[in-house]
Amino acid sequence: MKKSGICAIVKNEEKYILEWIAHNILIGFESIVIYDNESDIDVSNLISTLSYNIQIEVIKWPSKEGISPQLSAYNDYISKFSNKIEYTAFIDLDEFIFIKDGIKINDFLDKYSEIGAAISMNQLCFGSSGHEDYIKDLVTRRFNHSSPLSFEENNYFKTIAKTKNIENILDCHWVELNEGNYINSEGQPLLREHSHKGKANNPSHQNLILHHYILKSKEEFAMKRSRGGVISPTLNGRLSKYDENAFASRDSAYQTKYKSSDEHIQKLVAFMKEIAKSEESKSVYSKYYNFI
Numbered sequence: 544m545k546k547s548g549i550c551a552i553v554k555n556e557e558k559y560i561l562e563w564i565a566h567n568i569l570i571g572f573e574s575i576v577i578y579d580n581e582s583d584i585d586v587s588n589l590i591s592t593l594s595y596n597i598q599i600e601v602i603k604w605p606s607k608e609g610i611s612p613q614l615s616a617y618n619d620y621i622s623k624f625s626n627k628i629e630y631t632a633f634i635d636l637d638e639f640i641f642i643k644d645g646i647k648i649n650d651f652l653d654k655y656s657e658i659g660a661a662i663s664m665n666q667l668c669f670g671s672s673g674h675e676d677y678i679k680d681l682v683t684r685r686f687n688h689s690s691p692l693s694f695e696e697n698n699y700f701k702t703i704a705k706t707k708n709i710e711n712i713l714d715c716h717w718v719e720l721n722e723g724n725y726i727n728s729e730g731q732p733l734l735r736e737h738s739h740k741g742k743a744n745n746p747s748h749q750n751l752i753l754h755h756y757i758l759k760s761k762e763e764f765a766m767k768r769s770r771g772g773v774i775s776p777t778l779n780g781r782l783s784k785y786d787e788n789a790f791a792s793r794d795s796a797y798q799t800k801y802k803s804s805d806e807h808i809q810k811l812v813a814f815m816k817e818i819a820k821s822e823e824s825k826s827v828y829s830k831y832y833n834f835i
Contacts, residue, residue, distance in 0.1 A: 545598065546649045548574030548628035548706075550620045552604065552613050552773050555766075556636045557584045558831045562681055563636050564590070564599070565815045569807075570640060571647035573597050574628050578604040578616035580773055592824040594817070606778070613773040617712040625707045632664070632703035633715065639683060639754045640664060645807075651751065652703075655730050660723025661704035663733050665746040666755040668696050670797025671790075674760035679833040682756050684808055689754075689801045696796075698736075698746045701753055715774055716741020728752075757793065764790045 549572055553560070567575060579586040579601055587601040602619075606612050617633055624631070630652050632640065642651050655662060672688040690697060702718050710721035717725075717740045725733035727743065728751040734744035758764050764785075772784035812834055819828045819835055828835045 544626070545573040545628050547572050547630045547632070547652060547703075548576065548598075548624065549632045549634060550576050550578075550617060550624075551634060551636060552578040552580050552616045553582060553586060553636055554580040554773060555582050555584070555770050557582070557586075557589055558677070559636050559682055560586070560589060561593070561815055561819060561828050561832065561835075562683065562811070563639070564593070564595070565811055565818060566639055566683070568595060568597055568818075569810060569814055570642060571649050572632075573649075574624075575599045576620055576624065577601050578612075578620075580604050580612045580616075581606060589827060592821060592827050593819055594821065594824075606781075608778065609776050611774050611776045612781075613715055614712055617715075621706065621709050621712070625709070628706050630703055631706045631709075632701070633712070633718070634664075634701050634753070635715075637682070637756045637759070638666070638701065639756070641752050641754060643750045655726060658730055659726030660708040660720050661702055661718060661725045662751075663700035663717075663725060663727050663743055663747070664703060664751055664753040665700045665728070665743060665748050666697055666753045667692065667748060667801075668694070668793070668797055669754060669756045669758070669801070670794040671758050671760055671764070676762045677760055679831055681808065681811065681832075682759065683754070683803060683811070686756055686759060687801050687803060688797055689799050690797045691799050692748055694796060697748070698742045698744075699739075700741060700743055700746070714741055758790060758797070761790060 604616050668690045669686045670688050672686045708723050709718045711719040727733050727747040729747045736742040768785045771781040775781045
């Protein structure tokens with residue numbers, strides 16, 4: 544059994560997948576399962592050009608009217624991997640997990656394995672950093688302005704949980720457990736708002752933080768709007784996830800300068816070059832990164 548894995552659903556995110564995969568391998572995840580929700584460029588083909596030493600599986604996941612692509616994918620994952628992956632993080636491709644002091648994910652999980660079945664990962668939302676257009680570079684380097692930690696939206700969290708303890712997933716933020724409790728990333732019992740079970744009353748950004756690059760540049764957000772979301776059970780619902788004011792209203796609040804780790808960026812760039820070193824990989828990913 545693998546100790547740690549990630550489950551994600553994607554749609555037309557080929558510009559970001561190499562950085563996201565490389566980051567998650569670097570922090571120690573042993574498995575990544577990606578549900579491909581009708582991407583224009585086949586995700587299996589994108590990943591097949593890479594050289595990596597963890598388990599990566601792509602599952603085609605077409606939309607069905609009346610069924611949430613995201614939640615149905617998550618629950619399909621539980622049925623397939625609960626006895627194969629001990630812990631699973633349910634995150635998106637615009638979300639990056641950072642752990643204090645560069646601790647690897649398995650070591651982090653070992654600290655809390657006896658006291659919690661699910662751990663909340665509070666987000667820190669990032670804005671456009673003034674970028675109008677897409678640039679062929681790292682997401683984690685391009686966008687360095689975030690909301691303040693105290694910003695209410697950062698009370699929302701995503702979940703990493705013992706896979707076998709998950710009974711059901713009814714929301715992209717939280718899971719329903721058949722045994723055990725939720726804790727925050729400091730090991731304290733998680734207190735959740737009654738109005739939204741994916742929002743913490745005692746958020747923690749100390750030991751683990753989830754960088755959420757929700758906007759990116761204005762051009763990229765327009766592409767995100769046209770692509771729509773993946774959680775609504777209806778096509779109209781998915782396409783109307785972001786209204787025309789979503790960018791400006793958020794970006795104006797995401798103006799706190801954030802200093803990324805130069806060491807992590809250097810390691811990430813080097814590792815991306817390593818796993819995309821074949822000529823086939825270079826021909827694919829040089830379209831999206833100026834250093835490949």
